[in-house]
Amino acid sequence: MDVEILARVQFAFTIAFHYIYPPMSIGLGLLLVIYEGLYLKTGDKKYEKIARFWIKIFALIFGIGxxxxxxMEFEFGTNWATYSKYVGDIFGSALAAEGIFAFALESGFLGILIFGWNRVGPKVHFFSALMVFLGSMFSAVWIVVANSWQQTPAGYHIVGEGMNARAEITDFWAMVFNPSSVERLTHVWIGAFLAGAFLVLSVNAWYILKKKHLDIAIKSFKIALVVATLSSLAQLVAGHASADGVAKNQPAKLAALEGHYDTSAKADLYLIGHVNNKTQKVTGIGIPGGLSFLVYGNFTEPIKGLNAFPEADRPKQVNAIFQFYHIMVACGMSMILLTLLGCWFWYRKKLFDKRWLLWIFVWAVLLPQIANQAGWFAAEMGRQPWVVYGLLRTSDALSKSVTANQVMFSLILFLAVYMILFLLFLYLLNKKIQHGPVDYGTKESIDEGSKRDNPILDHQS
Structure with a gap:
């Protein structure tokens, strides 16, 4: 197999697997702040119990993440050395900022969050939860900034020529606030809130169905439902803003997202369909002129199609991009409908009587994960054939000495190791969920609180 394809598959696999965890930790961090804030305000021990339980889950997710x-950082040097040389000044500064300003903040206060019960006061512990949450948010900032710069480069100039060419920062803040960074960051943040909220909804729905830990499950479920509802509605707005940015800055990607080829025609908005790249036709159910309306507010306004771009400068896997994008949208709309339905039955005081709905919430934990993964694949595949849009082609970004056999061998090893990590994560997560929250009101629980709060050493839970 071609070394470029293998290198792309390897990086896609590693980053897709990694991206399971950071969104959950960001979203769960928000809920921890809410739970600890409610405990600080009300003094209700149930909120403390909720916070203690979810801190264990948070620590597990953080560790695997x-x-x-x-x-991935090693892959930049092994498989993508030319890319690393070209964007090192820019990508490196963002990663350095992530380590200094975000990861250090998050990991530093995480120690207090995990081990600080019965050692620091409630206000300090709440502050630690807030700092951990902000650290995870800042971490997303710098990663998204680095990736967004690749989508919409700004604040740079090119030094050198040919193989010695590289991008250098000329305006740091122009690089940070490049044309797509803010809208993409908002989109990522909200997706993370949904990942955390739906994890909490899933676990607590299961507890309610099994009639376990009802004293905290119902409270925790209701708060997570509010966060999930507000976030899913906000994502509709953020997603539209992100799509507007794509229309302005990456028109070839926009055309691929909807399988639009004819540059002089209005663009339809498809609910479901299949793109035939050879015939340049889409078969499916769509709204005539729907994409034109969303972009321009006019159902008949033409949108630049894929045929307006040289074949070498536009995405090739149009149907895959189309499908990933529509999977993301379908998951987003499903989360809106599900959370609004949950709120409706809550308003009618029938939410916890609807066992069928609670079972849907148990499995709905997959929805934000699928949406996040599908959205990332659509964004990255839609940027092709560029690794830095308009500047550096993916085929030119490869390491010149790496071979297909070397990449294949490391890919197989990564598959094996990551599968072991994933099975370990599921085992530990299930073990903690099955054990459930601990009642920390007894003298014994206070004496052993440190051990029970340790997600690594806690073999009893």
Missing amino acids: VATGII
């Missing part, structure tokens, strides 16, 4: 993220 760190372990799976490290490998």
Whole structure:
């Protein structure tokens, strides 16, 4: 197999696996702040119990996320050396900022969050939860800034020529606030809130169905439902803003997202369909002129199609981009409908009587994960054939000495190691969920609180 394809598959696999965890930790961090804030305000021990339980889950997710993220930095040097040289000044500064301003903040206060019960006061512990949450948010900022710069480069100039060419920062803040960074960051943040909220909804829906830990499950479920509802509605607005940015800055990607080829025609908005790249036709159910309306407010306004771009400068896997994008949208709309339905039955005081709805919430934990993954694939595949849009082609970004056999061998090893990590994560997560929250009101629980709060050493839970 071609070394470029293998290198892309390897990086896609590693980053897709890693991206399971950071969104959950960001979203769960928000809920921890809410739960601890309610405990601080009301003094209700139920909120403390909720916070203690979810801090254990947060620590597990954080640990696996760190372990799976490290490998990607090595891949930049092994498989993508030309890319690393070209964008090192820019990408490196963003990663350095992430480590200094975000990861250090998050990991530093995480120690207090996990081990600080019965050692620091409630206000300090709440402050630690807030700092951990802000650290995870800042971490997303710098990662998204680096990726957004690749989508819409700004604040740079090119030094050198040919193989020695590289991008250097001329305006740091122009690089940070490049044309797509703010809208993409908002989109990512809200997707993370949904990942955390739906995890909490899933676990608590299961507790309610099994009639376990009802004293905290109902409270925790209601708060997570509010966060999920507001976030899913906000994502509709953020997603539209992100699509507007794509229309302005990456018109070839926009055309691929909807399988639009004819540059002089209005663009339809498809609900479901299949793109035939050879015939340049889409078969499916769509709204005539719908995309034109969303972009221009006019159903008949033409939108630049794929045929307006040289074949070498436009995405090739149009149907795959189309499908990933529509999967993301379908998951987003499903989350809106599900959360609004939950709120409606809550308003009518029938929410926890609807066992069928609670079972849907149990499995709905997959929706934000699928949406986040599908959206990332659509964004990255839609940028092709560029690794830095309009500046550096993916085929030119490869390491010149790496071979297909070397990439294949490391890919197989990564598959094996990541599968072990994933099975370990599921085992530990299930073990903690099955054990459930601990009643910390007894003297014994206070004496052993440190051990029970340790997600690594806590073999009893």
